[in-house]
Amino acid sequence: MVQLGLVGLGKMGFNMRERLRAAGHEVVGYDRNPEVSDTGSLAELVDRLDSPRIVWVMVPAGEPTRQTVVEFSELLREGDLLIDGGNSKFTDDKINAELLAAKGIGYLDVGVSGGVWGRENGYGLMVGGAESDVARAMPIFDALRPEGPREEGFSHAGSVGAGHYAKMVHNGIEYGLMQAYAEGFELLEAAKMVDNVPQVIKGWQRGTVVRSWLLELLVRALDEDPELDDLEGYVEDSGEGRWTLEEAINNSVPAPVISAALFARFASRQEDSAAMRAVAALRNQFGGHAVRKVGE
Numbered sequence: 001m002v003q004l005g006l007v008g009l010g011k012m013g014f015n016m017r018e019r020l021r022a023a024g025h026e027v028v029g030y031d032r033n034p035e036v037s038d039t040g041s042l043a044e045l046v047d048r049l050d051s052p053r054i055v056w057v058m059v060p061a062g063e064p065t066r067q068t069v070v071e072f073s074e075l076l077r078e079g080d081l082l083i084d085g086g087n088s089k090f091t092d093d094k095i096n097a098e099l100l101a102a103k104g105i106g107y108l109d110v111g112v113s114g115g116v117w118g119r120e121n122g123y124g125l126m127v128g129g130a131e132s133d134v135a136r137a138m139p140i141f142d143a144l145r146p147e148g149p150r151e152e153g154f155s156h157a158g159s160v161g162a163g164h165y166a167k168m169v170h171n172g173i174e175y176g177l178m179q180a181y182a183e184g185f186e187l188l189e190a191a192k193m194v195d196n197v198p199q200v201i202k203g204w205q206r207g208t209v210v211r212s213w214l215l216e217l218l219v220r221a222l223d224e225d226p227e228l229d230d231l232e233g234y235v236e237d238s239g240e241g242r243w244t245l246e247e248a249i250n251n252s253v254p255a256p257v258i259s260a261a262l263f264a265r266f267a268s269r270q271e272d273s274a275a276m277r278a279v280a281a282l283r284n285q286f287g288g289h290a291v292r293k294v295g296e
């Protein structure tokens with residue numbers, strides 16, 4: 001049994017606390033929302049943990065995570081270990097690790113995949129940091145990861161930053177896979193060559209080359225709403241796809257699929273596009289091709 005402080009009890013952290021507790025570990029949670037929090041503050045959380053402590057930060061990436069790490073750098077003591085399990089950019093990890101190392105506090109960065117299903121199915125984990133810190137946190141990783149061989153749901157990817165780097169690439173792949181399924185869905189819908197689009201997609205789940213968990217989730221979504229017409233085609237992104245492409249450029253790696261998937265999300269947010277107005281204007285200028293005027 002291991003004792004863990006867990007900060008951030010949102011969709012991910014809350015479920016992780018449940019899974020860890022179900023595995024017999026002691027979890028002291030902190031969240032700004034007092035309804036789900038076990039403690040009133042980060043300081044109280046630190047007080048409630050036995051030394052040397054392990055704290056897991058599961059708050060939104062960027063400023064909220066950076067702030068939490070800075071606060072912990074004042075509250076934790078030499079020999080403690082901080083784990084960032086959020087979707088932080090890998091470049092933040094070096095900054096966090098150095099701040100904490102100056103006080104003798106260890107640091108691990110962990111990419112956590114599995115979303116709201118992780119509580120039941122386990123979370124895929126990608127870890128960056130020192131071997132000794134990884135070994136220390138292994139009972140936590142073992143409780144969080146899916147059942148089965150460890151190496152199939154867990155990797156110690158390398159030194160600090162490698163865990164979040166692996167998660168970033170994982171998410172870039174996620175963008176591309178989702179976009180490919182989505183384009184196939186649209187073509188099936190538009191062409192009207194198959195009688196029942198959701199049934200055809202459901203029938204891909206076993207035996208086919210494109211079967212996958214994302215496909216199962218698409219089937220689930222189509223069971224709920226066969227034409228997906230309860231939704232607007234508006235898609236946010238939280239950064240991982242952009243960072244993947246930045247890295248593709250830095251390493252001169254062609255990544256046409258992931259770029260197209262990211263740009264498709266940008267296009268989804270436009271009601272009208274200046275670029276397409278310019279294309280229409282140019283066709284009209286050079287070829288006299290018909291344009292549609294606003295209001296006509």
Ligand SMILES: O=C(O)[C@H](O)[C@@H](O)[C@H](O)[C@H](O)COP(=O)(O)O
Pocket residue numbers: 087112113114115171174236237238239240241
């Ligand atoms: O592996 C996962 O469980 C998901 O990738 C998860 O981490 C999250 O849903 C994405 O970060 C969403 O990313 P976007 O907002 O960029 O689509």
